[in-house]
Amino acid sequence: MEEAVRATLQAQLLDRRQKLGSAMEESGEAAQLAHLLTEVDAALERLDSGSYGICRVCHDSIEERLLLADPLVQACLDHLTQPERRALERDLELAHAIQLKLLPRRSLGFGGWEVCYHFAPAGAVSGDYCDVVTPESAEGAMLVALGDVSGKGVAASMLMAHLNALVRTLAERREPLPKLVGQVNRAFCESTLPAHYATLVCGMAGPDGGLDLCNAGHVRPILLRGSNASPLPPGGLPVGLFCSAEFAVQSLSLGPGDSLVLYTDGLTEARDPAGDEYGADRLASVLGSLHALEPQALLSACLADHAAFRAGTPVSDDLTLLVLRRAA
Numbered sequence: 170m171e172e173a174v175r176a177t178l179q180a181q182l183l184d185r186r187q188k189l190g191s192a193m194e195e196s197g198e199a200a201q202l203a204h205l206l207t208e209v210d211a212a213l214e215r216l217d218s219g220s221y222g223i224c225r226v227c228h229d230s231i232e233e234r235l236l237l238a239d240p241l242v243q244a245c246l247d248h249l250t251q252p253e254r255r256a257l258e259r260d261l262e263l264a265h266a267i268q269l270k271l272l273p274r275r276s277l278g279f280g281g282w283e284v285c286y287h288f289a290p291a292g293a294v295s296g297d298y299c300d301v302v303t304p305e306s307a308e309g310a311m312l313v314a315l316g317d318v319s320g321k322g323v324a325a326s327m328l329m330a331h332l333n334a335l336v337r338t339l340a341e342r343r344e345p346l347p348k349l350v351g352q353v354n355r356a357f358c359e360s361t362l363p364a365h366y367a368t369l370v371c372g373m374a375g376p377d378g379g380l381d382l383c384n385a386g387h388v389r390p391i392l393l394r395g396s397n398a399s400p401l402p403p404g405g406l407p408v409g410l411f412c413s414a415e416f417a418v419q420s421l422s423l424g425p426g427d428s429l430v431l432y433t434d435g436l437t438e439a440r441d442p443a444g445d446e447y448g449a450d451r452l453a454s455v456l457g458s459l460h461a462l463e464p465q466a467l468l469s470a471c472l473a474d475h476a477a478f479r480a481g482t483p484v485s486d487d488l489t490l491l492v493l494r495r496a497a
């Protein structure tokens with residue numbers, strides 16, 4: 170078990186222990202709570218003695234995502250009881266539904282811009298983050314944000330929801346973009362565990378075709394002008410690593426028909442059956458050859474090429490792809 174995961178689980182257990190303690194003081198259901206407290210203490214003891222995370226039936230390691238969803242679980246996925254398994258499935262279905270509600274509309278437009286995207290979790294929930302916020306007035310700029318939270322599964326999806334809330338709340342202050350990303354960084358630093366961070370690209374798309382972009386450690390967006398697809402210069406540090414980090418802005422001007430393509434590394438790091446990576450070069454050349462398509466068709470054609478490349482290899486990472494097009 171990685172040190173970071175162990176730290177997360179220990180923090181969760183200690184937190185539960187404290188909450189149970191205060192609930193017992195206030196509640197009449199002391200017997201049931203006392204039982205839970207015993208279970209939490211037993212888990213903390215197993216964590217100390219090194220026997221934590223071992224299945225009580227087969228003595229293999231319990232899946233990390235299972236432990237992150239329920240730190241008290243004592244059996245691997247194969248050896249959960251039927252009610253345990255059903256409860257876990259229900260939790261994941263609910264988390265999936267909650268996450269989908271956080272996403273913007275599949276296709277939207279504002280001030281001569283069109284945006285569409287594809288969001289595909291590798292499992293029930295995703296650690297990818299994607300949002301579009303249109304301004305209240307026609308002179309305002311539309312916020313487009315895409316990111317990738319460290320880790321996978323339920324824990325990553327919780328951080329994704331947290332990042333979503335931070336960006337939405339702080340964006341309402343209408344500060345310049347580097348300041349917004351700086352504030353998101355600080356808040357994310359202060360409210361997450363040290364091992365947790367997120368890569369993030371934020372763009373402010375104005376009605377005149379101006380596009381300010383801040384890249385916090387995310388894979389390089391691709392600018393598509395005619396058949397010319399070129400990655401933008403690399404950005405700075407991810408958010409959540411250093412509270413005092415500063416973020417630079419890149420100012421672009423998109424003409425009619427130009428697009429900016431944002432994606433997460435689940436797209437470019439996917440492998441074919443021979444083990445080769447899809448890669449940013451192939452993505453750029455595919456985008457260049459498809460540039461004449463409408464955004465939604467471009468998205469679909471790009472994903473079709475990706476699926477053809479993978480040729481059925483299992484999906485191992487969350488994938489998000491977004492096209493922001495200046496209307497022709």
Ligand SMILES: [Zn+2]
Pocket residue numbers: 224225226227228229244245246247248
């Ligand atoms: Zn087992």
